[in-house]
Amino acid sequence: MLRYTINRLLLMIPTLLGVAVLVFIMLRMMPGDIVELKLLAEGGSVSMETLAVERTRLGLDKSLWGQFGDWMVGLVTLDFGISMWTGKPVIEEIGSRLELSMQVALMATVLAIAIALPLGTLSALYKDTWIDHVIRVFAIAGLAVPSFWLGMIIILSLLLTFDWIPPLTYLPIYEDPWHNLSQLIWPAMAVGYRYSAVATRMMRSTILEVLQEDYIRTARAKGVYEKWVISRHAMRNAMLPVITVIGLEFAFLIGGLVVTEQVFNLNGLGKLFVETVTRGDFTMVQALVMLIAAFFVIINFVVDMLYAVFDPRVRYR
Amino acid sequence: MIGSATQSIVYDAPKRRHPLLTFVVQQPLGAAGLVVIVIMLFASIFAQYVAPYNPVVIDFSSMLSPPSWEHWMGTDSFGRDVYTRIIYGARTALLVGFLSSLMGATLGAVIGVISAYFGGRIDMVIQRFMDVLLSFPIIVLALTVVAVLGKFLVGGLDLNLVVAIAIPMVPKVARVIRSSALAIRELPYIDAARAAGFSHTRIIFRHIVPNVTAPYLIMLTAFMAQAILLEASLSFLGLGVTEPTAAWGLMLSGSSAEFYREAPWMIIFPGLAISLAVFAFNLFGDSLRDWLDPKIKL
Numbered sequence: 284m285l286r287y288t289i290n291r292l293l294l295m296i297p298t299l300l301g302v303a304v305l306v307f308i309m310l311r312m313m314p315g316d317i318v319e320l321k322l323l324a325e326g327g328s329v330s331m332e333t334l335a336v337e338r339t340r341l342g343l344d345k346s347l348w349g350q351f352g353d354w355m356v357g358l359v360t361l362d363f364g365i366s367m368w369t370g371k372p373v374i375e376e377i378g379s380r381l382e383l384s385m386q387v388a389l390m391a392t393v394l395a396i397a398i399a400l401p402l403g404t405l406s407a408l409y410k411d412t413w414i415d416h417v418i419r420v421f422a423i424a425g426l427a428v429p430s431f432w433l434g435m436i437i438i439l440s441l442l443l444t445f446d447w448i449p450p451l452t453y454l455p456i457y458e459d460p461w462h463n464l465s466q467l468i469w470p471a472m473a474v475g476y477r478y479s480a481v482a483t484r485m486m487r488s489t490i491l492e493v494l495q496e497d498y499i500r501t502a503r504a505k506g507v508y509e510k511w512v513i514s515r516h517a518m519r520n521a522m523l524p525v526i527t528v529i530g531l532e533f534a535f536l537i538g539g540l541v542v543t544e545q546v547f548n549l550n551g552l553g554k555l556f557v558e559t560v561t562r563g564d565f566t567m568v569q570a571l572v573m574l575i576a577a578f579f580v581i582i583n584f585v586v587d588m589l590y591a592v593f594d595p596r597v598r599y600r
Numbered sequence: 601m602i603g604s605a606t607q608s609i610v611y612d613a614p615k616r617r618h619p620l621l622t623f624v625v626q627q628p629l630g631a632a633g634l635v636v637i638v639i640m641l642f643a644s645i646f647a648q649y650v651a652p653y654n655p656v657v658i659d660f661s662s663m664l665s666p667p668s669w670e671h672w673m674g675t676d677s678f679g680r681d682v683y684t685r686i687i688y689g690a691r692t693a694l695l696v697g698f699l700s701s702l703m704g705a706t707l708g709a710v711i712g713v714i715s716a717y718f719g720g721r722i723d724m725v726i727q728r729f730m731d732v733l734l735s736f737p738i739i740v741l742a743l744t745v746v747a748v749l750g751k752f753l754v755g756g757l758d759l760n761l762v763v764a765i766a767i768p769m770v771p772k773v774a775r776v777i778r779s780s781a782l783a784i785r786e787l788p789y790i791d792a793a794r795a796a797g798f799s800h801t802r803i804i805f806r807h808i809v810p811n812v813t814a815p816y817l818i819m820l821t822a823f824m825a826q827a828i829l830l831e832a833s834l835s836f837l838g839l840g841v842t843e844p845t846a847a848w849g850l851m852l853s854g855s856s857a858e859f860y861r862e863a864p865w866m867i868i869f870p871g872l873a874i875s876l877a878v879f880a881f882n883l884f885g886d887s888l889r890d891w892l893d894p895k896i897k898l
Binding site for chain 1: 728729731732733735736737739740743744745747748825829832833836837839849852860861864867868870871874875876878879882883
C-alpha cells in the first residue's frame with residue numbers, strides 16, 4: 284500500500300511536467316505579446332526602445348529555454364513570479380481569489396452530495412414508480428442546463444420575487460458569515476446542480492447493481508432491518524463509483540466556475556483566468572493552469588486512495 | 601401428390617423491421633430526442649423560410665418589446681427578434697457542435713486505435729500525453745486554445761473555435777476507443793490478417809476501425825451535447841462566436857444581463873434553447889449507447 288502510494292505520487296510529476304511544457308508552448312504560440320497589448324492599448328505611440336526595455340524587464344527577451352528554465356526553477360522554489368499585467372506577485376493575486384472559488388466549490392460539492400445520496404437511493408429503491416421518474420427527470424435536466432444560465436435564472440427569480448439581488452462585494456466567511464453565505468450560496472447552487480445530477484444518476488445505478496449482490500440477500504436473510512441493509516450494506520458499497528464521479532466532476536466544477544463567476548460578478552479564479560488568458564499574461568496563466576492541473580491530479584489521487592478506505596477488498600500493490 | 605400443390609406452405613419468417621423502427625420501439629426516449637434533433641436540424645437548414653424576421657437587422661423602433669404576436673419571444677436591445685435569432689442560433693450550435701465533435705471523435709479514435717494496435721512504448725507515450733490533456737478542465741483547455749489560435753473565419757464560421765472545442769474531447773475518446781481496440785487486437789482474425797502479411801495500415805483500417813464504429817458513434821453523439829454547451833459557454837464569455845452572428849451563448853452575454861428587470865425574455869429563451877438541445881442529444885446519445893453497446897462507459 285505504501286509502495287503503491289509513493290509510486291502513484293511519483294507518477295504525478297511527469298504528468299504535471301507535461302502540463303507545464305504544454306502550457307508553455309501554447310502560450311508562446313500566441314500572436315502578439317503582452318508588452319504591445321499593454322503599452323499600445325493605453326494609446327499614443329511608444330518607441331521600439333520602450334517596448335524592448337519592457338520586454339527585458341519581464342524577461343521576454345530571453346531564449347525560450349531560458350524562459351522555461353526560469354519558470355521551472357521558480358516553480359520548484361515556489362516562486363511564481365510577478366503578474367506581467369498588474370506587476371503584483373502572482374501568488375498574491377491568486378491567493379485572494381482562491382479562497383472565494385474554493386468556498387464556492389466546496390459548498391457546491393457538499394450540496395451535490397447532500398442531494399445525490401438520498402435522491403439516488405430513493406430513485407433506486409422506488410424504481411419505475413413516479414418518485415423514480417421525477418428524480419430521473421431532475422437528474423437528466425441537470426446535465427442539460429448550463430450552469431451560467433441557471434445562475435442568471437436564479438438572479439432573475441430573486442429579483443422578480445424578492446426584489447433582491449445577492450450582494451456584489453465579497454467578504455470572507457470569518458468576517459461576515461451572513462453576508463458571505465447570502466452571496467455565495469447562489470453560485471454554489473448554480474454549479475452544484477449539474478454536479479448533483481451526475482452523482483444522483485451514478486448513485487441510482489450503483490444501488491440498483493448492489494441490491495442484486497449476494498451479501499444483500501444474506502443480510503436480509505439473517506434478519507437485518509431493511510433500513511440498515513440499505514444504509515450499511517447497500518449505500519456504503521455504492522459509495523465507491525459515486526466518489527469517483529464526484530472527484531472527476533470536480534474538474535467540471537472548476538470549469539463551471541469559470542463561466543458562472545462572470546454571471547455573479549465574483550472575483551474568483553475563473554474570472555481571473557478569463558481575464559489573464561485574453562491579455563496574454565504568461566506568468567499568471569501558467570501559474571493558474573498549473574494550480575488547476577495540480578489540483579485535479581491530487582483529487583484523482585485522493586479518490587484512488589479513498590477506494591481503499593471505503594472498500595477493504597481493494598488492496599493496492 | 602398433385603393435391604400438395606394446393607397446400608400452402610406458411611413460412612414463419614422472422615419479422616424484419618427497419619433498424620430505425622427497432623430503435624424507436626426499443627428506445628422511445630431516444631426517439632423523442634431524435635425528433636427534437638431533426639426538428640432543430642430542419643429549422644436551422646431552412647432558417648430563411650422558418651424565421652419570421654432577419655436575424656441581424658437592427659430595428660430601434662421595436663427595442664426590448666415583450667413577447668407578443670409579432671415577436672413570439674420578444675426582441676432584444678437592438679430590436680432584433682429573439683425567436684428568429686434562436687432559430688439562426690440553432691444553425692451555429694449544430695454546425696459548430698457537429699464539426700467539433702466529428703473532429704474530436706475522429707482524432708481521438710485514430711489515436712486510440714494506433715495506441716492499442718502498436719502497444720508498447722508508443723502506447724505508453726500516447727497515454728501519458730492523453731493524461732496531460734485530461735488534467736485540464738475542459739473549459740480551461742478550450743479557453744487557452746481559443747486565446748492561442750485567435751480567429752480563423754471560413755464562411756462566417758470560426759474554425760479555430762471548432763478546434764478549441766474538439767481538442768478537450770480527444771483524450772476521452774482515445775481512451776474509450778483504445779480499450780475497445782485492445783480487445784479486438786487479441787482476436788484470431790487479426791492474427792490471421794497479420795499472418796497473411798497485410799500491412800499495418802490495412803489491418804488498422806480494414807479490420808480494427810470497422811469494429812470500433814459503435815463506440816465511435818456513441819462518443820460522437822455524446823460529445824455533440826458537450827460541444828453545444830461548450831460553444832455556448834465560450835460565446836457567453838465573448839471568446840466564441842461573435843456579433844452579429846446569432847448564437848445562443850452570445851445572446852445571453854453582454855447586454856442581456858443588464859436587462860434582468862426590463863427584458864427577462866432575453867435571458868429565458870436562449871437558455872431554454874441550449875438546455876433543450878443538450879437534453880435532446882443526451883437522450884439520444886444515452887439510448888444509442890444502450891442500443892448499440894451498453895457496456896461502454898462515457
